[in-house]
Amino acid sequence: MYCTLTPDEIEAVARKRTAAARLGYAVSLAYLRHPGRVREVGEQPNDVMLAFLADQVDASASDLAVYDQRPQTRREHIGQIIARFGYQAFTRSLVRELVHWLTPSAGEDPRAEPLAISLIEELRRRRILVPARRTVELIVRHAIQRAENVRISALTGDLHPDHHDTLRALIAPPESGEVSTLSWLKAAPKSASAKSLKAVLDRLIVVRAIGLPASLRQNISTSALDSLAGEGLRITVQNLRRLAVPRLWAVLSAACLRLEEQLTDLALDMFDKLLGRSFRRAEQQSSDKASQLLMDIIRPLQSLKDFCREALTARLQTGDLNGMLDTANWDEIESATSAIETALGDGKPDKYSDLIGKYQTARQFAPLIIKVFSFKGAASAASLLRAVDVLRIMYNTNKRSLPDNPPTGFIRKVWRPFVFSAPGEINRRAYELCVYFELRDRLRAGDVWVEGSRQRRNFDDRLIPKATFEILRTEGSLPIAAAADAETYLAERQQQIEEAMATVAARAEAGTLPDAVIQGGTLSITPIKDETPEAATAMSRLVYGQLPQIKIPDLLTEVNAWTGFAECFTHYRSGRPAEDQKALFAAVLADGVNLSVSRMAAATHNLSARQIAWAHDWHLREETYSSALACLVDMHRELPLAKLWGDGVTSSSDGQFFRAGGRGEASADINAKYGRTPGLKFYTHISDQFSPFHSTVITATESEAPFVLDGLLRHQSGVAIEEHHVDTGGATDHVFALCYLLGFRFAPRLRNFKDRKLYLLPGMKPPAIMTPFIGGTIKVGHIVDNWREILRLATSIKAGTTTASAILKSLSAYPRQNGLAIALRELGRLERTLFALEWMRSLELRKRTSASLARGEARNALARGVFFNQLGEMRDRSYEHQIHKASGLNLLVAAIILWNTKYLEASVTDLRKNGVAIPNDIIKHIAPLGWAHVGLTGDYLWNMNPPFSPDRLRPLRKNDLRDAA
Template sequence: LLQTGALPVAVELDFDRFIESRRTLLDERLAAVEARARDGLLPGVTIDKGVLKITPIEKSTPPEAEALAARLYAMLPRIRITDLLAEVAGWTLLPNCFTHLRTGETAADSRILMAGLLADGLNLGLTRMAEACSIASLGQLAWTADWHIRDETYALALRRLVNQQQREPFAAKFGSGTASSSDGQFFQAAGFGRDASNLNAHYGQKPGFKVYTHLSDRYGPFYSKLIAATASEALYVLDALLYHQSEVSPRRHHTDGGGDSDHVFALCVLLGFQFAPRIPDLKHRRLYSFGKPSDYPTLEPMIAGRINVALICTYWPEILRIIASIRTGTVTASLIMRQLASYPRQNGVAAALRELGRLERTLFTLDWINDPELRRATGQELNKGESRNSLARAVFIHRLGEIRDRTYENQQHRVSGLNLLVTAIILWNTRYLERAVAALRQVEDVPDHLLAHLSPLGWEHVNLTGDYVWAAAEQMTENPDGFRPLRLPADLSRLAA
């Protein structure tokens, strides 16, 4: 493949041409930032005696957008979580994804199947779900879960909902569809779950797990994985981008400091992704150059040294083989990342990738310093992920929000059920927010630029607790168009009448 030029790599295969293009780019960026820093023209940034200081980006959501969001959510119909899931299932034929392990047939009663999904997503468990719903016994729920609910069917169902979210016309208001973010969320462990959990002092004195979730800029949570509480999030950044199987196609990916590493920077550029993390303590991170640091007097105290081009060149063929293996799925990116992290610092391939990562991190840092819009966009995408985590925390309401399952399979089912349920709420909110905007526009102007600040992550109108009652299909909606009526204010109600 290397000889034919058919390697699935996103950069120039010839090392000399590749490194020359990066050299030209880095020299240009360093010169530009040096000139602007010297003249005090970097927006929101000062470099004084080599100390970098970046003024935080001001809040970008205008008060009018917050007021609009409150009005729109007040118009959404109140709904039980059972009805919401059934409505989304009707739109997407979601139960068809959960086929029988042996026969491939769909569940005979989709309500029992969805009760099993709720048992996972709400962290209620099958025993208590059988007590809280009137449609199935514990035996029926357990049989349906054993034969229909498994990792691959959860993946198919999530793909279907995420794809629908990406296609929603109103979701295009939230983002271009070309960016994504990822973030870890800690869940405490209890009961049998404590045996497999880890203690991470960052999250307190109780053991637990992290759930690492990737979210598209249109609010599609296209990947969610249970990882150890002590695991580095950077190991799992690329798995979702490469293997998620949905229609999400991000070109730029954002993480917080947990996902940042030089190896991730290197692998991302080779795989064709723009990596844009929010690097913590950026003023303490060093830059690198091809030329003499003294060529850039203002930046010189921030530059640790030169890029070791010879080291990268020596291991370039091995690096290309690693990228080809990752891209073709011969080995997962997380496994490669874990191996690279475990190697001693003198390991050649790991050191060469780290050196390439330093180059790419320097390019990104210069962009970050020079471009306030990049800083703002990164903050906005990471805020989406944090808001999604708040919704997930609210949905995972039972058993004190603790993971108590003994086996990894059952623990991952909890995570998959939670992510599926969160995605269903996001899709439902997106469609009804679109209808609320259309209704409001009958009496007043609603500027498009305000809609970009809306979020389909609200849940106050969703009843997540109580008895889990399933209505008959003919009782699901009251409107002939198949949607529930909005809660219209008086002026809109008179117009509708």
């Protein structure tokens, strides 16, 4: 692109008489375009570049040497180019202008390297010659400082002296007690209980009482606010006291604004969890009652069964029951009937009845939420919001009875028998509980929101503005893969489904579906078997047997020598890489092997806990972990052996459960799938080349489906995924829909696939053999009516305005009447139908999906082996520390995979040189997931100067199995 001459430039070159002059002129022109400076005397261009330019100007590459012998001609040509094509020299007068231009970017991202790149690109765009490196650094430094001053002014300009006094009091030494007010605010409890909720709300009230102006949030961007707030919440109070004014006021103001959001979301999370816990206990109590009821009535029922059988037999044989009735044991029948009446009582057990019995439990915490928060919502939630106001007035005035005719429009059918217990009467307890649970559900859905919350804000505020969307749509520049209008999309899908269904039906009738049979309205698919050859298992032992034994610290430093991933862990404030790499690696390793900082210091020579903690607090963040992981993944996918495993365009994701222990147990959830032990899940994406390119933390009870797209969209590596695989837990109709909209091919392995129904468009008639599998007709009206909002939602996710997980969790919680949720569901059903038809007829797709998921399961085994300290339990309460553990573990796993791949290549090459035949079809079954040769335990000794250069690997071990092979 930079060396392709325009017609105007070619015309200017053609005016030169000699081939040397033409080539020299063209080279000077290309240099001014990129890298944006004058070519130095004697500087030799890239051979490919030179040949390309010479070909365009009818010259030879050797002509440049002739041209360089006449410096006067070279200077004249440069002057002509600058004059004709509008280039200008850099002058000192431009410094101030460029500093102002760069300041907004520095306010969003203060890292020097991206800012320097942005500045140089702008200079090239303006055709200004790029100045010396020192000048570029000067402009960047001044822009960063100016952006800092702008941020500080934005957060301090509207503050009054009273605010200064209140903010300073937050970090004042405590008169009594052990911690400052700010430390107390940051130490909010995380476990869900009525006591913890009250403690969180007490802190929230203190933050609100500071009375910061509402204008502060509008004065500064979210990223800039997050940066200053992170500093205020990360730095110790002692270091905060050393900050100079006005920076101190800005940092404390940002910290308070962020604390208000965090405490708001934490309180609402607890409200959600506590109500969910009450509901689960009511369900369990109802289930226990039902089980006990069955045990109580089974013997009486047997007596009545015998009596009824005798009566039926007598009627059939004689037609006369008198004899049988005279001989019946009426005392036993009376006893059995009484026992059944007693056991049944007022009726069968009901979880809502048991839930109302737990009213006092909910009364301990729910009124606190009603009193402290002000709720807003869509028109559909108006009745509920009026009911919330009614309860707030009741609680504030200590009344114990509802007013006449309270709002009831929000009460759903399942609650009505309990709320309206008698004609004209409302059961107050049932009414309050109904309000609590309906409020929880509407908060989840997003049609009720709380001002000051980040997670539970207005749904529409999460999307890009409608005006911006319409501009993009009109210009045809939406960053998504969907059709421009619903009619085009539906017509395409109708044709594809008709063709696919006809193919499946024809093959089913002919009995040629691969490893699948449709017979009697039932689909049978043969499970995919492991196709790993026995030779691959033996060859894997042989190849791995040559890998050097290595301690994990040496592995990390060696991988860093290859990739430089340590440079990604920049300082939170300055943006500079860590100076003490030994402490940085120790902090990363502590996260990866699940070790505390103090325990890591005890296992590491010449490093104190304070050094490691400092590196951990200032350099380890979710974004720096992601950047470092991308370095490893990008190198790994370029290795020849990795390309044998896959093309790097397919991936899978899966959740791995880790038990919670110690302090972490209080904030974890119980999922019956994993037993009665609380815990959480690390949800990880892995490519077909075994690269784990993304990982996050989700609660044990959360669905995995909302997080599928987060990993595909938010990773920082160069992996470009086209097809993605999950198990049943990661698949919903909404995910099918969004994968289509965002350009991913979604191919889950669904449990009970034979029972999954297909959905057709109106007017479509399936072949007779396919009729039993049809579940209904797509409601195309919802898709057509909401197509613009569907595209706006997908565009918002793609652009990063919101995350797919936040949107999907809200949509899955929406009440049934929400048009967008229904439209996305119908769209997903259509995509799932098309996928299901392909699954039936494509054995290759089934094999590919099974193999992809197997890679993820094998990776989980490696992760479990690495995450071995503290009994492999998660003992951190806060999400920040949990995500650090997940990110550290994933980085460590990626480092082991990269190191293994490099040395497996060397081992295979060595074996082949020594006459061992290892075909590529066998190698692709040897996974880089072994860790028997990696020393994970013991003392950690850090040699920051690896004895082997990036171009020279450690010597391989000599394998005794070679002769046998």
